[in-house]
Amino acid sequence: MPEHRVKDKPYGTYSVYTALQTGLCVTCPRCGGLGIVTSERGTGRFQCTRCGHMETKKSTGFRHRIQNQCRSCGRYYNVPILDPKQQTFPMLRVACPYCGSVMPGRVEKTKQSCCYSFDTDIRKGRDPIFGFDLWFLTGFDGKLVWALNREHLAYLIGYLSAGLRERPPDYFGLRTQADALPAFMKTAKNRDRLVRRLKALQTK
Numbered sequence: 001m002p003e004h005r006v007k008d009k010p011y012g013t014y015s016v017y018t019a020l021q022t023g024l025c026v027t028c029p030r031c032g033g034l035g036i037v038t039s040e041r042g043t044g045r046f047q048c049t050r051c052g053h054m055e056t057k058k059s060t061g062f063r064h065r066i067q068n069q070c071r072s073c074g075r076y077y078n079v080p081i082l083d084p085k086q087q088t089f090p091m092l093r094v095a096c097p098y099c100g101s102v103m104p105g106r107v108e109k110t111k112q113s114c115c116y117s118f119d120t121d122i123r124k125g126r127d128p129i130f131g132f133d134l135w136f137l138t139g140f141d142g143k144l145v146w147a148l149n150r151e152h153l154a155y156l157i158g159y160l161s162a163g164l165r166e167r168p169p170d171y172f173g174l175r176t177q178a179d180a181l182p183a184f185m186k187t188a189k190n191r192d193r194l195v196r197r198l199k200a201l202q203t204k
């Protein structure tokens with residue numbers, strides 16, 4: 001029997017950033033139905049396809065953080081400031097993440113980057129704008145596994161169930177979509193079970 005081959009996609013083909021252009025699938029907090037989150041010019045929009053519930057949220061487009069060299073242990077650190085009230089202060093006292101000693105640091109404001117990666121912008125299986133649970137979300141041995149939308153889910157199933165995986169043409173030495181997947185998802189012994197979990201999500 002010929003083996004099912006699949007070509008991987010360039011890194012970023014399926015990212016939070018691209019999903020927010022076409023629609024990131026989340027669970028409606030009102031009715032538990034399928035909701036869609038999009039973002040355009042700094043405004044996030046949510047709309048439920050079942051009950052019609054809508055929400056909007058304006059993003060400031062800026063990231064706030066304190067970068068400092070610890071006076072106690074000497075290490076450089078980078079602490080994000082997420083509280084909107086704290087973001088307005090020019091200086092804040094924060095703890096060094098390595099040794100815990102508290103010292104003042106300057107709050108720096110930088111333009112938010114446009115590129116989201118698979119592993120950094122989805123926290124606890126929630127969308128980064130409203131914090132709603134993703135629609136295509138499942139557990140696997142205590143870890144969360146998700147897809148951003150139906151296309152991403154189909155890609156994951158196709159990639160993980162293939163007998164042979166190839167890098168995209170002219171992509172040697174460059175990152176691919178699958179390079180961003182956590183190791184447990186690519187491990188041969190987990191693949192069949194993982195594909196069954198993901199296929200179950202397709203019927204949602």
Ligand SMILES: [Zn+2]
Pocket residue numbers: 028029030031032033048049050051052053
């Ligand atoms: Zn709803």
Ligand SMILES: [Zn+2]
Pocket residue numbers: 070071072073074075096097098099100101
């Ligand atoms: Zn320190």
